[in-house]
Amino acid sequence: MIGIFDSGIGGLTVVKALMEHLYGYDIIYLGDTARSPYGTKSPETVKKYALENTEFLLSKGAKIVVIACNTASSVATEIVAENFDVPIFEVITPAVELSIKTSHKQCIGIIGTRATVKSCIYEKKIKEINPQARVYSKSCPLLVPLVEEGWLNKPETKMIVKKYLHSLKVRQIDTLILGCTHYPLLNDIIQKKIGKRVSIIDSSIAVASNVKTFLEKHWELDDMLGKKSRYTFFVSDVTEQFEKTATSMLKRNINLEHVKI
Amino acid sequence: MIGIFDSGIGGLTVVKALMEHLYGYDIIYLGDTARSPYGTKSPETVKKYALENTEFLLSKGAKIVVIACNTASSVATEIVAENFDVPIFEVITPAVELSIKTSHKQCIGIIGTRATVKSCIYEKKIKEINPQARVYSKSCPLLVPLVEEGWLNKPETKMIVKKYLHSLKVRQIDTLILGCTHYPLLNDIIQKKIGKRVSIIDSSIAVASNVKTFLEKHWELDDMLGKKSRYTFFVSDVTEQFEKTATSMLKRNINLEHVKI
Numbered sequence: 001m002i003g004i005f006d007s008g009i010g011g012l013t014v015v016k017a018l019m020e021h022l023y024g025y026d027i028i029y030l031g032d033t034a035r036s037p038y039g040t041k042s043p044e045t046v047k048k049y050a051l052e053n054t055e056f057l058l059s060k061g062a063k064i065v066v067i068a069c070n071t072a073s074s075v076a077t078e079i080v081a082e083n084f085d086v087p088i089f090e091v092i093t094p095a096v097e098l099s100i101k102t103s104h105k106q107c108i109g110i111i112g113t114r115a116t117v118k119s120c121i122y123e124k125k126i127k128e129i130n131p132q133a134r135v136y137s138k139s140c141p142l143l144v145p146l147v148e149e150g151w152l153n154k155p156e157t158k159m160i161v162k163k164y165l166h167s168l169k170v171r172q173i174d175t176l177i178l179g180c181t182h183y184p185l186l187n188d189i190i191q192k193k194i195g196k197r198v199s200i201i202d203s204s205i206a207v208a209s210n211v212k213t214f215l216e217k218h219w220e221l222d223d224m225l226g227k228k229s230r231y232t233f234f235v236s237d238v239t240e241q242f243e244k245t246a247t248s249m250l251k252r253n254i255n256l257e258h259v260k261i
Numbered sequence: 262m263i264g265i266f267d268s269g270i271g272g273l274t275v276v277k278a279l280m281e282h283l284y285g286y287d288i289i290y291l292g293d294t295a296r297s298p299y300g301t302k303s304p305e306t307v308k309k310y311a312l313e314n315t316e317f318l319l320s321k322g323a324k325i326v327v328i329a330c331n332t333a334s335s336v337a338t339e340i341v342a343e344n345f346d347v348p349i350f351e352v353i354t355p356a357v358e359l360s361i362k363t364s365h366k367q368c369i370g371i372i373g374t375r376a377t378v379k380s381c382i383y384e385k386k387i388k389e390i391n392p393q394a395r396v397y398s399k400s401c402p403l404l405v406p407l408v409e410e411g412w413l414n415k416p417e418t419k420m421i422v423k424k425y426l427h428s429l430k431v432r433q434i435d436t437l438i439l440g441c442t443h444y445p446l447l448n449d450i451i452q453k454k455i456g457k458r459v460s461i462i463d464s465s466i467a468v469a470s471n472v473k474t475f476l477e478k479h480w481e482l483d484d485m486l487g488k489k490s491r492y493t494f495f496v497s498d499v500t501e502q503f504e505k506t507a508t509s510m511l512k513r514n515i516n517l518e519h520v521k522i
């Protein structure tokens with residue numbers, strides 16, 4: 001059973017990618033909607049929340065855990081891995097590796113929440129692999145609320161995306177990492193505003209592919225193989241908005257279970 | 262000592278109004294930044310947070326408590342008043358009373374978070390006083406993140422405010438309640454977009470005036486009279502953004518103390 005958590009709905013882009021890549025695995029998702037968003041909060045607070053979320057997923061039987069939130073991946077992966085003895089996946093490394101493979105000029109842009117950008121984790125990981133790479137980041141704090149409101153195609157959203165991407169565009173990046181699991185929902189606008197020639201790296205697809213590779217090597221976790229996958233969704237706060245957006249994202253009806261964390 | 266809480270920085274508009282109206286009282290403020298915002302969360306979750314925040318303020322010596330958050334005022338005033346034996350002030354009633362006094366046509370608009378608007382608390386309270394009044398509400402969920410980002414004068418903010426106010430404008434309201442303590446920071450844009458002839462009711466000023474009247478009648482709470490006021494600020498998560506915005510709003514340097522709730 002694969003446990004996945006995020007601050008809210010963003011991580012469902014990872015669930016969707018896993019559903020498309022993997023068959024026969026159970027997925028248990030936790031959206032920490034009672035305390036979302038994480039991107040505006042301090043590292044200490046996000047660490048505390050990440051530990052509590054992981055503990056919850058393990059108590060429900062998860063054998064591996066995916067931190068499907070860039071903010072939590074940036075600041076809390078280490079502490080989660082230290083505290084729990086299961087494989088922990090995060091969304092940063094797969095996106096970094098894919099961006100380096102993709103970028104011709106090794107000139108890579110990153111957009112994310114304020115917490116993610118401030119952590120400089122993408123720059124650090126890219127430079128570990130290629131110290132010559134040029135890396136530019138831009139925090140885009142308003143994109144999460146715009147996505148959560150479902151303002152995916154409004155003129156105001158387009159203006160705000162354009163404003164945020166301006167500084168990366170003038171740097172002539174050829175590859176852009178969507179460093180927040182909410183952003184794939186704005187993929188078309190982002191592609192249009194940054195320019196057609198820039199390759200966009202979606203961290204949710206990148207991590208799903210890594211999880212798949214890992215599971216193919218670890219048959220001992222495959223006790224569900226051949227069975228029908230079961231998907232369970234927990235939220236720490238039940239709101240209509242979550243249900244609405246989740247149903248439209250995953251294109252299926254989902255049952256939300258409320259949990260106190 | 263007056264205890265005040267809000268989900269984040271919005272309640273500082275109430276602190277500011279109290280500082281301007283009252284002398285010689287200590288104020289202790291709690292911004293529940295680790296769990297903000299409240300406006301997108303369910304009533305059950307907001308009630309739980311409001312009870313915990315009130316308990317904290319009382320443990321620090323508060324003798325009266327002001328719920329300086331419209332969302333918490335809407336859904337949690339009753340449960341807070343039932344559970345604690347101190348005077349509880351909320352931001353809804355003072356704004357309602359002032360709007361009815363102000364409106365010539367008794368045609369009143371309200372803007373607030375999704376949770377506040379959904380609670381219908383303003384309509385209920387206005388109709389209790391004047392069943393003939395016409396009341397129109399509009400939820401404006403993106404205004405809180407825009408204010409928290411400090412986007413107080415950007416073209417995108419103006420467009421979004423205009424879009425939100427459109428349905429109230431066509432109803433020809435003559436009075437508009439700012440049903441969220443963040444919104445006074447957008448007062449100028451709101452006045453421009455709704456029209457000069459519409460009176461704007463700022464709930465933070467309305468509640469400060471009510472607290473002042475109450476204290477003038479309750480001399481037994483005046484043990485600090487004549488002394489210099491002390492202001493203490495607690496937050497459940499320390500972020501740079503809060504400190505920056507708070508300092509610029511209150512026009513003074515403030516010390517933030519971190520507290521776990």
